[in-house]
Amino acid sequence: MAGKVNLDIQTILDKEFEIDFKGYSSDDVDSFLDLVMEDYQTYQEITAELNQKIAELERTNASLRAKLIEEEGKSRAMEQAAAATPAAQGAANVDILKRLSRLEEMIYEQNQNNK
Secondary structure, three states, rough: OOOOOOOHHHHHHHHOOOOOOOOHHHHHHHHHHHHHHHHHHHHHHHHHHHHHHHHHHHHHHHHHHHHHHHHHHHHHHHHHHOOOOOOHHHHHHHHHHHHHHHHHHHHHHHHHHHO
């Protein structure tokens, strides 16, 4: 959002207008302000919901990026292992298992944080 909102529900609710002989009908003003407060409440709920969705999507995006990096690493390791000696292939397999373990731990932690 561009800036801070000037009004909130409580400010609108607490606002008192000076009474003037030729002033507006207080009932009309009150009913209109009730509508404004309802809109603000809806706005606040929508904003909170969207912020929650943004956070969830950012977590999902981070998880998918981590998976992509792991898969790319596995792919490179497999390509190198195919061209390497059997001893080097064993070392590459250990590296793949370590990467997989780190990925599983990270995903598990994210799932626990989401609960």
